[in-house]
Amino acid sequence: MTDFQNVINTIYNNLKSATDKGIVADYIPELAKQKKESFGIYLKHINGNNYHVGDWDKPFSIQSISKVLALSKAIAFEDKKIWERVDVEPSGDPFNHLSLLEHENGIPRNPLINAGAIVVADILVSRLNNPKQDFLNYVRDISGDQTINYNLKVAKSEKLTGYNNYAAANLLKAYNNLNNDVEVVLDFYFHQCALEMNCSQIANAFYMFSNRGKCINNVAHITLSQVKRINAIMLTCGFYDEAGEFAFEVGLPGKSGVGGGIVALLPDDFVIVTWSPGLNPKGNSLIGMQALEQFTTKTNRSIF
Numbered sequence: 454m455t456d457f458q459n460v461i462n463t464i465y466n467n468l469k470s471a472t473d474k475g476i477v478a479d480y481i482p483e484l485a486k487q488k489k490e491s492f493g494i495y496l497k498h499i500n501g502n503n504y505h506v507g508d509w510d511k512p513f514s515i516q517s518i519s520k521v522l523a524l525s526k527a528i529a530f531e532d533k534k535i536w537e538r539v540d541v542e543p544s545g546d547p548f549n550h551l552s553l554l555e556h557e558n559g560i561p562r563n564p565l566i567n568a569g570a571i572v573v574a575d576i577l578v579s580r581l582n583n584p585k586q587d588f589l590n591y592v593r594d595i596s597g598d599q600t601i602n603y604n605l606k607v608a609k610s611e612k613l614t615g616y617n618n619y620a621a622a623n624l625l626k627a628y629n630n631l632n633n634d635v636e637v638v639l640d641f642y643f644h645q646c647a648l649e650m651n652c653s654q655i656a657n658a659f660y661m662f663s664n665r666g667k668c669i670n671n672v673a674h675i676t677l678s679q680v681k682r683i684n685a686i687m688l689t690c691g692f693y694d695e696a697g698e699f700a701f702e703v704g705l706p707g708k709s710g711v712g713g714g715i716v717a718l719l720p721d722d723f724v725i726v727t728w729s730p731g732l733n734p735k736g737n738s739l740i741g742m743q744a745l746e747q748f749t750t751k752t753n754r755s756i757f
């Protein structure tokens with residue numbers, strides 16, 4: 454039996470005093486306030502056991518990690534129809550690049566780059582009665598935690614500086630791949646990204662992707678086939694132009710966010726979440742990637 458607590462303690466101690474901790478994102482001014490020294494790890498095993506170390510209980514901005522949760526809700530509504538509006542190929546580009554979108558006539562490469570996530574947001578704006586509140590309720594339900602909330606300061610901060618996302622949404626609109634108003638869709642998207650959660654809440658939310666679509670309260674939200682597709686997209690597209698590196702080093706489906714969080718999972722086995730706000734040049738948590746590489750190497754657990 455692997456002593457998971459011992460493994461994550463060792464990784465934590467190995468990396469806590471690393472000299473290079475990356476750079477905290479500041480293109481969303483509110484995120485620049487994060488402390489680079491924060492570091493937490495949380496592991497949720499499918500058998501019900503949980504293990505944690507460091508700042509696992511401090512809430513942070515989940516940013517792009519939210520794209521997977523939004524995608525799961527959109528897939529529950531649309532199933533295969535969603536793939537008429539967004540593709541499933543890795544882009545090999547940074548999360549906010551626009552050039553491929555124009556080349557490919559307004560069909561984003563995948564739902565985890567910003568343009569694709571904005572199409573997913575458009576679907577949810579069309580499908581939900583009170584989009585922001587209903588999506589928040591969905592995240593609370595799948596996490597079994599009614600205390601989760603949006604950080605309104607972060608949402609507002611991104612709204613004031615999110616020129617690139619305005620460009621993406623306008624381009625999508627020009628290609629007839631956005632049904633609602635640019636302002637309305639981006640307001641939803643900025644709130645979705647501004648969800649504030651700690652490592653354990655994220656592990657609980659992502660539990661359903663390791664548990665065949667059933668959340669921690671044993672309610673089925675998506676089918677096994679839909680879980681397969683979402684995990685495949687996380688593996689191939691979850692880290693933008695570093696997806697190959699993440700598969701090579703860590704070997705798990707996962708998703709990062711510019712708030713410094715990373716979630717990764719092994720179906721039928723576990724979900725692991727790391728948080729360290731300093732990012733590498735590709736926009737993924739520098740220490741989080743190293744922690745997960747050490748975890749799958751030490752425990753011999755990966756999809757490969």
Ligand SMILES: NC(=O)CC[C@H](N)C(=O)O
Nearest residue numbers: 516517548567646710711
């Ligand atoms: N990679 C990320 O976490 C980016 C999310 C951020 N809200 C953006 O759209 O720029």
